[in-house]
Each structure stands twice: as C-alpha cells, then as structure tokens.
C-alpha cells in the first residue's frame with residue numbers, strides 16, 4: 681500500500697501518512713523501519729534527539745526503494761539553536777543518516793525563552809538554498825511564531841508538525857495553516873495509545889466501516905488533510921495503520937470524533953516547553 685501524496689507550497693510532495701520512529705532504535709528499530717518501507721511507508725519521521733538517525737540511515741541503505749521516492753524528515757534539537765549551530769547540527773544529522781540530502785528539516789521546538797529560532801530559520805533557508813535540504817519547516821510553532829518567521833524572512837515553513845489527535849484537534853492552528861498553505865503534520869496521532877482507542881465514538885465509527893479503532897482515528901487525520909505519523913514497533917500494526925485509504929468518514933463522523941476535544945494532554949506547550 682503506497683499512500684497518496686500532497687503537494688507542498690515549495691513544489692515538493694509529502695505522503696499523506698508517515699512512520700513515526702521515536703523509540704525505534706538499535707537492531708529492532710532498523711528492522712522495523714526497513715519493514716515499514718517495504719510495506720509502503722515513504723515518509724519517515726526522525727529527529728537528532730531520538731538518537732536513531734543512524735538506524736534510519738541503515739534502514740534506507742537496506743531498502744531497494746529508490747531514494748527519491750522516500751521523504752526523510754529530521755529535526756533540529758533545542759541545544760543547537762542559532763545560525764552556525766544549526767548548520768553544524770544539520771551536518772551531524774546528515775552524516776548520521778548517511779544521506780546526500782534531507783527531504784524535510786524541521787525546528788523541533790521553538791524554545792522562545794532562548795530566543796534563537798529565527799537565527800535557526802535563517803540557517804535552514806541557507807541549507808535549502810545549498811540543496812542540502814529539499815523542504816524546510818517547523819514543529820510545535822504557534823501562529824504567532826509562524827507569523828514572526830514569515831514577516832522576518834518572507835519564507836513560509838512548508839509544514840508545522842504539532843500535537844494533534846481527537847483529544848486535541850487544533851482547529852484554530854489548522855485554520856491558520858490553511859490560510860498560509862502550511863501542511864499540518866500530526867504527532868502522537870493515536871494519542872500514544874491512551875484510552876482514545878477505547879472511546880465509544882471511535883468504536884462506533886470503526887464498526888460502521890469494518891476497521892480497527894486505530895484505523896478510524898488515522899482516517900480522521902486524513903479527512904482533516906493533516907499528515908499523521910503513527911509509530912508502531914509491531915509489523916501488523918504498522919500495516920494496519922497504513923491501510924486507511926480504502927474508506928472515508930462522513931462529515932458527521934469526523935465531527936463526532938472531533939467532539940472528543942479536551943486540549944493538550946502532555947503539557948508540551950510551545951510557549952514554555954524546553955527541549956534541548
């Protein structure tokens with residue numbers, strides 16, 4: 681199963697679903713990511729701070745899928761904010777991944793107290809101009825922070841990867857993204873397998889379509905046109921998560937799932953969260 685892809689505002693494309701890799705490390709991680717690519721995942725999400733860029737690189741080397749058919753996303757850690765630090769950190773990530781280019785490079789968290797994300801953004805623009813990165817974006821940015829990047833540089837991030845699941849549907853931020861043609865990516869799209877998958881409304885929607893609760897939730901992301909990046913260390917669950925393009929949800933079903941909204945669930949507030 682190969683997922684459809686969206687066009688990004690810079691002319692590149694991004695698959696409609698990807699594989700999250702936080703916690704997929706070492707040999708088991710290499711095997712999981714390699715198998716995920718073989719099963720059809722074309723977007724792989726990692727980060728400097730996941731400590732698994734080498735594992736992602738090894739999985740890419742093992743697969744016979746053409747490199748240009750893969751979208752490899754990694755992220756700048758808070759400890760490397762700043763212009764020169766960003767250039768150096770990117771090179772470390774690229775070497776660990778063992779890649780000629782990275783498809784999507786994101787600022788992992790804005791760290792407004794540190795006050796350097798704009799310097800990092802300028803460095804990312806220069807990495808893109810040098811052809812080392814195909815697309816640049818951010819993660820965990822608010823509308824105000826996005827506005828600052830855009831007003832200061834004229835360059836709009838192509839994606840903003842944020843906490844997004846039925847408990848936190850991010851309506852306002854998604855509307856802002858739509859206005860600026862920024863693609864939303866959903867981190868922890870299954871809400872880290874909390875009680876979400878036991879919610880009666882999820883069970884009802886899943887039963888109506890003959891799919892699993894996780895598939896109903898991931899299809900909800902697809903209906904929102906957000907790109908979910910579920911992580912699973914289990915081969916059957918990875919395949920299940922990718923298999924969400926054979927059915928659609930009605931507007932009423934989407935709204936019923938969105939009504940589970942209750943706010944952020946892990947305290948990762950971009951205005952205060954410190955990730956180094």
Ligand SMILES: NC(=O)C1=CN([C@@H]2O[C@H](COP(=O)(O)OP(=O)(O)OC[C@H]3O[C@@H](n4cnc5c(N)ncnc54)[C@H](OP(=O)(O)O)[C@@H]3O)[C@@H](O)[C@H]2O)C=CC1
Nearest residue numbers: 700701702867868869870871872873894910911912913917
């Ligand atoms: N930019 C950022 O700040 C952040 C980015 N991320 C990214 O998002 C990715 C996904 O988020 P994550 O926090 O891992 O949470 P997810 O919402 O993807 O949930 C992962 C959990 O759900 C389980 N699971 C996966 N598939 C199924 C299924 N079909 N049925 C039942 N359970 C399932 C997994 O268990 P099992 O492995 O046993 O299948 C695991 O316990 C991360 O890996 C990372 O790449 C995450 C957090 C922050």
Ligand SMILES: O=C(O)C(=O)[C@@H](O)[C@H](O)C(=O)CO
Nearest residue numbers: 702727729730948954955956
């Ligand atoms: O991206 C992830 O998976 C995270 O957990 C991030 O929130 C990040 O690694 C972090 O903030 C650690 O404190």
